[in-house]
Amino acid sequence: MNALKKSLQEILRYPSAIIGGVFILVLIGVAIYAVIAIPYQKAIDLWRGGEVVWYRNPKNVPPAWYNWFSIKKQPVSFFINSTQGNYKKVVVPGTNNTTQITLTYSFDYQYDGFPQEMSLYFTTKFASKQPYVTVNWLAPDGRNIRIDNLGVSRSQTFRFSQNQNLLAQMGGTNPMEGLFTYTDPQKPVKGVYQVVVDGTTFEQGSDIDAEFVLYGKVYGIAGTDHMRRDLTVALLWGVPIALIFGLVASMGTSVLTLIIAAFGAWYQGWLDELIQRITGINLVLPFLSILIMIGTFYSRSIWTILGATIALSIFTGSILSYRAIFLQVRESMYIEAARAYGASDMRIIFQYLIPRMIPLLLPALVSAVPSFVFLEATLAVLGLGDPVLPTWGKIIDDAWVNGALYKGYYYWILEPAVLLMITGFAFALLGFALDRVFNPRLRGM
Amino acid sequence: MTTGAVAVSKNIKKAASKGTFARVARYSAVRLATLFVTTVIGIFLTIIIANMGGYVDTIMRNDITETIIQQVANDPNAKKMAPDVRKQLIADRIRLEEQRLGLNTPVVVRDFKFLTGALQLKLGRALLMTSDSGSKTVRLIILERLPATLLLMGTSQLSLFFASVFLALALSRKYGGLWDKLTIALTPSSAAPPWFYGIFLILIFAALLKILPFGGLVDAPPPSNIIDYALTVLKHLILPASALIISAFFLAIYNWRTFFLIYSSEDYVDMAKAKGLTSRDIERRYILRPTLPTIITNFALLLIGVWQGAIVTETVFLWPGLGRTIFRAIGLFDIPVIVGSTIIYAYLLAMTIFVLDFVYALVDPRVKVGGGSRP
Numbered sequence: 109m110n111a112l113k114k115s116l117q118e119i120l121r122y123p124s125a126i127i128g129g130v131f132i133l134v135l136i137g138v139a140i141y142a143v144i145a146i147p148y149q150k151a152i153d154l155w156r157g158g159e160v161v162w163y164r165n166p167k168n169v170p171p172a173w174y175n176w177f178s179i180k181k182q183p184v185s186f187f188i189n190s191t192q193g194n195y196k197k198v199v200v201p202g203t204n205n206t207t208q209i210t211l212t213y214s215f216d217y218q219y220d221g222f223p224q225e226m227s228l229y230f231t232t233k234f235a236s237k238q239p240y241v242t243v244n245w246l247a248p249d250g251r252n253i254r255i256d257n258l259g260v261s262r263s264q265t266f267r268f269s270q271n272q273n274l275l276a277q278m279g280g281t282n283p284m285e286g287l288f289t290y291t292d293p294q295k296p297v298k299g300v301y302q303v304v305v306d307g308t309t310f311e312q313g314s315d316i317d318a319e320f321v322l323y324g325k326v327y328g329i330a331g332t333d334h335m336r337r338d339l340t341v342a343l344l345w346g347v348p349i350a351l352i353f354g355l356v357a358s359m360g361t362s363v364l365t366l367i368i369a370a371f372g373a374w375y376q377g378w379l380d381e382l383i384q385r386i387t388g389i390n391l392v393l394p395f396l397s398i399l400i401m402i403g404t405f406y407s408r409s410i411w412t413i414l415g416a417t418i419a420l421s422i423f424t425g426s427i428l429s430y431r432a433i434f435l436q437v438r439e440s441m442y443i444e445a446a447r448a449y450g451a452s453d454m455r456i457i458f459q460y461l462i463p464r465m466i467p468l469l470l471p472a473l474v475s476a477v478p479s480f481v482f483l484e485a486t487l488a489v490l491g492l493g494d495p496v497l498p499t500w501g502k503i504i505d506d507a508w509v510n511g512a513l514y515k516g517y518y519y520w521i522l523e524p525a526v527l528l529m530i531t532g533f534a535f536a537l538l539g540f541a542l543d544r545v546f547n548p549r550l551r552g553m
Numbered sequence: 554m555t556t557g558a559v560a561v562s563k564n565i566k567k568a569a570s571k572g573t574f575a576r577v578a579r580y581s582a583v584r585l586a587t588l589f590v591t592t593v594i595g596i597f598l599t600i601i602i603a604n605m606g607g608y609v610d611t612i613m614r615n616d617i618t619e620t621i622i623q624q625v626a627n628d629p630n631a632k633k634m635a636p637d638v639r640k641q642l643i644a645d646r647i648r649l650e651e652q653r654l655g656l657n658t659p660v661v662v663r664d665f666k667f668l669t670g671a672l673q674l675k676l677g678r679a680l681l682m683t684s685d686s687g688s689k690t691v692r693l694i695i696l697e698r699l700p701a702t703l704l705l706m707g708t709s710q711l712s713l714f715f716a717s718v719f720l721a722l723a724l725s726r727k728y729g730g731l732w733d734k735l736t737i738a739l740t741p742s743s744a745a746p747p748w749f750y751g752i753f754l755i756l757i758f759a760a761l762l763k764i765l766p767f768g769g770l771v772d773a774p775p776p777s778n779i780i781d782y783a784l785t786v787l788k789h790l791i792l793p794a795s796a797l798i799i800s801a802f803f804l805a806i807y808n809w810r811t812f813f814l815i816y817s818s819e820d821y822v823d824m825a826k827a828k829g830l831t832s833r834d835i836e837r838r839y840i841l842r843p844t845l846p847t848i849i850t851n852f853a854l855l856l857i858g859v860w861q862g863a864i865v866t867e868t869v870f871l872w873p874g875l876g877r878t879i880f881r882a883i884g885l886f887d888i889p890v891i892v893g894s895t896i897i898y899a900y901l902l903a904m905t906i907f908v909l910d911f912v913y914a915l916v917d918p919r920v921k922v923g924g925g926s927r928p
Binding site: 124385388389390391392393394396397398400401402404405406478479482485486489490504508513514516518521522525528529532533535536537540 | 591594602605608738740741744748865883895899
């Protein structure tokens, strides 16, 4: 206990260890939050949900905090319906079973850019006669544009920029620009806009309702991808996956390596020879190619890849260096003493040999985490990411495949890349400090 | 004295008289045999993994059936045939295609045939891939891609090696200085793989500054003038080579520096200092000399590592090298190409390990070939 406290004090003398440790703790906190806030199944459902889940989001827009750093404020996405926003519904019964329904959506537009798109999602109730609506646009400069008249089915989407009537009214200009400005084509007029839907129903019990969505040019904390998905989900869920993959692979590999090396060095003979031969064979096998083959032919599940990674990483150079040290330790006095009083082989291996190596194991274990975290990303970039789970590597792959760098969607690649970098560096910094604490030869160098 | 004992004592005398030669010969034979067996098993495992114990056959069979049904469906002549004639035609063509790819012999037999062929470096013909010149020979497919990989990996790995060794030597001379501390602080940067830095480099130099290409080997269309051609290749080489170098740079310097520092704290180095030798002499004779075996090992392993190319870096930069070819071969289940590249690597590795033993003995008088185990 005292030794532990002492080494902890020793570690805290290194600023790199403190920085690395703090980052790791924050990441663990985020990972726990992610798993609790978005349970496993929900994360998968969200990520693979498609338009049904994400129809209210704009496509490929950067995060909302882009506005903090830019003078030209881009519109943030929002929607208005009966539960949210400035929504007014007036129902006036008329004659012959008709009803006048007026839906008014007002919003204060204080941005310097134009939205990507605007849509009305109609849901109506009727038996045989379709309700009929007129969509009007009221700008703060007093313009009143009648966009279109149409009969609406039970569930219908009305996209402003695809409406032929509006396009004809606008002449050549983009409807989004034409609706928000009148004089200066660069600047939208700021103020309160209104979308007024004047509807008429022709049956008893018939009803009209609609949701108005303005697709802005920035969204949320992390922005969205080509499928309108909120990147926050994947970035958050990437944390536990990266940590689990990195830690389990690293721990599994180093602990198993150590145990096998200890057995080989203790029993020697054919076992030791066998271990060395397997290591030789493993050296010949192309590591990444085999992982790619397993991913391509067999299963892309992250857990299969994890198992294969551990299996292939055990018999590498480190098993030989552990073996060399074990061979030295084997001859030391305390082992001889243990033998003399009749300790069993297992007792010697697990209680005397292996604990001796923990100071060497710990830095190696922590330093190996980044390479495994990046390995998962590497496989994802090759298109072999887990088929269902969202991971950082898969975001980078999506972005890469969709030409994010050519099209200028830099946030799409940079967000997961920065998170990968933070994770990798945090473990590398801590491992580096641990190495110096536990390897006295490196101290002062 | 029994005859056996006489023979043994004669053998001992013989061994003593022949001395070094016999020891080296015996050691070499054992070593070669071990390395050969290791290589054979390694290759065999790769073959087994490359067809997943026969599972790939199922995938390929389905592929063949699907393609041939499609082909026949699109064939105007086949449309006029009677249904059972057409069915027969499809069955025949599937059988022929399976025969061509060798799918009608059992997996185990094929594996062994393949192994013996591969060991004699008869790499055979690719199943589906072709070289750019249209050949299906695995040797040609690999040879065609080799120059690009050698250029990229050779440039990056050689400059990385020499730069890191010399910079490390310079740092170890005055460790604790500003540059030394900076290097240590930057060492964690090597946690990220080359493609990761590649993405950032593309972002900065290709997307934002627009001064270097996004990827590829030459401009399109390639210039006919040889000097212009070399220049565009050079322009395309900068980013992938930098990515490979940056990702390993600081860790390499740090490792060499620490390694040199450990050797420069030996007593004989202090002794040499006390004698008043110049630091140049100390470095050459007392630090570089004993570390030479390690430096050579690293260099040799680096050279054969070049062979495998960099699968992901080449993919990200669309560099037409071996790494990308292997990746494509895996995607197409083209086992001969996968195994072909693996066996050459395995042979190179085994040869290097074998030769290194003798190189150690040449550069380090303390090492005796076959003289007991070394760590």
